[in-house]
């Protein structure tokens with residue numbers, strides 16, 4: 001059984017009585033420890049898929065199971081508890097609080113979790129935040145406001161925050177979208193490292209270089225998974241040119 005099993009997922013938006021069937025019977029599984037990317041044309045439903053499988057948004061029909069628990073069977077409190085403890089989010093609008101420092105933003109989800117109610121839990125979270133910031137090279141900006149850091153630093157802070165409660169899976173929407181080439185490579189290195197440590201990752205990207213570092217790439221078109229390609233673990237085959245060539249050939253065949 002996968003970490004995440006999605007079957008026949010549908011999402012329909014109705015605007016001015018017009019029906020927009022954004023997701024049409026999407027079925028997919030993400031295995032434990034897997035790192036997968038979703039690619040596809042603009043408007044094909046990538047972000048909607050990420051929001052719906054992570055319980056951020058409600059599906060119109062279908063089923064999502066996360067470690068054997070059906071998300072639609074959970075009430076709002078159970079869902080937000082599960083998201084807080086077991087899922088990490090790295091989204092473009094980063095939902096960082098502007099009136100808090102980088103450090104306080106990173107630690108916040110830990111303080112909101114049940115463990116964060118005890119002194120020991122808070123100490124463990126603070127220790128973990130410091131280690132994570134060190135690993136991601138942003139210790140020196142701990143006390144900066146969110147507005148006083150670069151895009152790359154902010155993205156790394158966002159990754160630290162997504163990891164603070166040791167999630168089983170990270171959902172990332174264009175994690176390198178706002179970054180320059182160097183920062184993008186560094187953020188991907190971090191995501192690959194986190195994945196090697198066992199955290200599953202499902203990310204959305206337009207960037208072939210990002211997708212080439214994922215184990216599997218799914219192609220969504222018109223709200224449906226049209227095809228997928230297995231590239232193998234990044235740690236096993238780091239020949240980026242070979243991976244990019246395979247991915248490129250596949251994408252061309254799909255008319256990307």
Ligand SMILES: Nc1ncnc2c1ncn2[C@@H]1O[C@H](COP(=O)(O)OP(=O)(O)OP(=O)(O)O)[C@@H](O)[C@H]1O
Nearest residue numbers: 013015020022040041042043044045046047048049
């Ligand atoms: N909250 C919403 N209300 C109504 N329609 C929405 C909403 N969110 C997305 N849509 C519509 O759903 C469709 C898919 O949007 P989505 O953002 O999932 O696509 P995407 O593949 O991520 O696109 P892009 O690559 O441009 O980011 C679009 O037609 C969009 O207008």
